[in-house]
Amino acid sequence: MPSPQDIIVVGAGIIGASIAWHLTRKGASVTVIAAKAGGEATPSSFAWINASWGNPEFYFHFRRRSMAEWSRLATDLPGLPLSWCGGLCWDLPEAELEAYAARQRGWGYGIKRIDRETSAALEPNLANPPAFALHVAEEGAVEPVAAANLLLEDAARHGATLSYGTAVKRLLRENGRITGVETTGGVLLSDHVVLAAGAGTAALAASVGTDVPIETPPGLIVHSRPSLRLLNGLVMAPELHMRQTMEGRVIAGSDFGGTDPGEKPQEAADELFAKVKATLRGGDKLELDFYTIGYRPTPKDGFPIIGGVDGAPGLYLAVLHSGVTLAPLVGSVAAAEIVGGDPDPQLAPFRLSRFAPTSE
Structure with missing residues (x-):
């Protein structure tokens, strides 16, 4: 019986945690x-699980598959803080919402047009329920840090080593092959290195001459x-x-990823929170606890970068903005590729090689 592969996962957010968990399940x-x-x-994520928002069809179906993977993961990992609470949406003009709904329904998404009465029934604490909105009952949310910790703790029970407080x-x-990492605590060798380090991925990849084209826009939540309880769903x-977490916190951004708070983040946070309070019946009793500014690792074309790197065997990349939605599927397919060695066709659109310059 061959000895297990030694694999280093750099990053302990939701993507790194999922990959580590799935790798341990495969005996690595x-x-x-x-x-x-x-x-x-991950701590600054809105943590909405969805297949929404103007994605092309191939990416819609990839995200939809990952929604199903969340349910599978919840079965395998009891206690996962996951809620299929549904999403209520009216943040586009009516004509655009109608066109969006028609397309998503055509792809099989359970999206419904609802009126003011139904909106008020779904979210009775809205001060001004919309006359026209869309509702997707199958969307949900997860508490992302708690989920990542649960995955990591379970991976550790199955033999993984968790090295925190260490920088690569x-x-x-x-x-020519990637053989490990140099950390602040010394050198660690391995058969594979997985970079799931979010905004830190580009600099680490650059240390071996690999360009990972990502942007890291800030997002205020x-x-x-x-x-x-003031909100039932998203x-x-x-x-x-907005959504309300399992511990009762209302979290909100100007959009689900948050927006740039500018030069005065406290003022931007106060203004945003005032809008939250005005939007909800009983919102006047809410108190702002804190705000976060997350730097979302977003590949320059908006789609994930997942897979091995041409010219750097032994290196595997997993960098993407929709980390919460895609975490369980990315963890599963990445672990299968790394341990099995066979490329997964469903990841073909997400390879780093798509950014390679083409000759005229």
Whole structure:
């Protein structure tokens, strides 16, 4: 029986946690290296699980498959803080909402047009329910840091090593192959290195001459103190996206990814939170606890970068903005590719090689 592959996963956010968990389930010897459990971008995520928002059909179906993977993961990992609470949306003009709904329905999404009465029944604490909105009952949310920690703790029970408080300085290469990492605590060798380090991915890949074209736009999210239940599901109103966490915090951004807070983030947070309070009956009792500014690792064409790297065998990349929606599917397919060695055709649109310059 062959010895298990030694695999280093750099990053302990929701993507790194999912990949590490799936790798341990396939018998790999896994070491996770990160500054802290939960990562950097994951704590600032709105954590909406969906296949919405203007995606082309191939990406819609990839996201839809990952929604189903969340249900599978919840079966395998009891206690996963996952809720299929549904999403209510009216943040586009009516004609655009109608066109969007028609397309998504044509692809099989369970999207319904609803009126003011139904909106009010779904979300009775809206101060001004919309006369026209869309509702998708199959959308949901997860508490992302708690989910990442649950995955990592279970991976550790199955033999993974969790190395927190450690920074990776660079990747190591020998005879053309990536052989490990140099960290602030020394050198660690492996058969494969997985970069799931979010905004830090580009700099680490550059240490072995690999260009990963990502942007890291900031996104402001406000977090209330825990309160009585004011929201039943996800609410996407014009310039205000909200949900209530399992511990009772109302979290909100100007959109689901948050927007740039500018030079005065506290003022931007106060203004955004005032809008939250005005939108909800009983919102006057909400208190702002804190705000986060997340830097979302977004490949320049908007689609994930997943897979091995031509010219750097032993290196595997997993960098994407829709990390919460895609985490369980990416973890599953990445682990299968790394351990099995066979490329997965469904990942073909997401390879780094698509950014390679083409000759005229």
